[in-house]
Amino acid sequence: MIADQRRWERFTPRERLLRFTFYLVAVAAFVVSVQTVEVIPEFLYDAPEQVVDLFARMWPMDLKYYPKAVHAALIETLHIATLGTILSLGLALPVGILAARNVVPVTAINQFAKLVLVSSRSVNSLVWALLFVAVFGPGALAGTLAIAFRSIGFVGKLFGEALEEANRGPVEALTAAGAPWPSVFLKAYWPQVQPAFWSIALFRWDINIRESAVLGLVGAGGIGVALDTALTLLYWDQVAVVLATIFAVVILAEIIVTTIRSRII
Template sequence: MSVTTNSPPSGPNWQRFTPAQRLARYAVYLVAVMALVWSVRNVSIIPEFLYDAHNQMADLLTRMWPPDLSYYPTTVHGALIETLHIATLGTILSIVMAVPIGLMAARNIVPFRVVNEFAKLILVASRSVNSLVWALLFVAIFGPGALAGTIAIAFRSIGFVGKLFAEAVEEASPGPVEALTAAGASWPALLLKGYWPQVQPAFWSIALFRWDINVRESAVLGLVGAGGIGLVLDTAMNFFQWTRVATILLAIFTVVVLAEILVTQIRKRLI
């Protein structure tokens, strides 16, 4: 290849964006500001409530203090454990359902567009409904309690786990899979030795991350009667037992922080 020298005499002239791109960027800024203004006007803040908000908050905090810690061993502890069970079982159940759907959604596993799109539809449907709404639905079906909460958590998590799992599978390098195909490996053997070792770190990372989210989500499911600590919280609030509410909130906060620390530690070791 011959070397070409084509730098203009006036020196190089470089701009990050073309004028059209710059115009488009300004348009995006404008739209963002307009959206902000529009939404602030829409939420219709009532100024009278805003003015004494700090008084209300201080009032609530004084009523909460000191937390009624004697309430913890009698009621809160059991509900907390139930919440953890809902989160854990729900996560496991969601993984069982999400893995096959995720595989169906991955284009390098199932080379049929119709199947991919169908699987993605299921994943989107699962994600588009909030776990509280799922819980309402399952409370209606199974009656109030931890079972409804567990299934609600599982259904909400399918979309999250399935989508991320499918993406991890699609990112797997095709080279090793090609080599194992050339060695005469069957389809399940390809999944087991070609894809799984590549997807494994992502898989555990997704599962732990989702469990962490589910611990938080299952804490509120009781508000709609789907078991766990939310039920106790709802009762305490309905009876204005603010010192008990404080205990419950503290318990939730502690568990969420502990779950976060645990997950971070395990993930560090996985990669």
């Protein structure tokens, strides 16, 4: 009898209503999307043949293409990714500081910094590359800036969040001792967020290696240029070489990042 009167419920009615609304909206969005998306069925019928054809054209790979065009482009890609990451660290540091509510206790500035970070993240690196190619002309400069500007949002957001989690103790101690603002930042905040900072930087570098590989498609330098050339000329055996190279580099970068992370953190 008592069990009937006091039943345990995992969610309040409000929570259940919210969840139900979410499921309803999700299913509705999916159904509407499937019904309205434009799919040309004729293209799908011969997809298996096209895939077989694709692999037949890719194999055997044209290995001579690697020393001819891919190697130099690969080195350029690595430099674009690394330099872009370094540049973004420099640019994201101040924005991240401005976004951290405990370091800069002015809501208007925090909101503005967050808007900058969201804008940087929303515009894709390829779109950034398009913009910078229009401004600086095709080449690695546009690619480096695209990588840097796309990374500001990512690095700045995570760095700001790391700053907000910093312990107040050392900050108060230094402020109480009369330390000027730069000292407070360098000796109280920085040692606390340094591991997070380098970890974010490595993580972003890994992502940037992947991203910089496609920037060449819009003319921003790197291995994507070699890919674009091979694609336009429909030399699929050369495309295969470029793809294999990208795959190898990405795996290598991931191994490097994992090794360094386990060492320093």
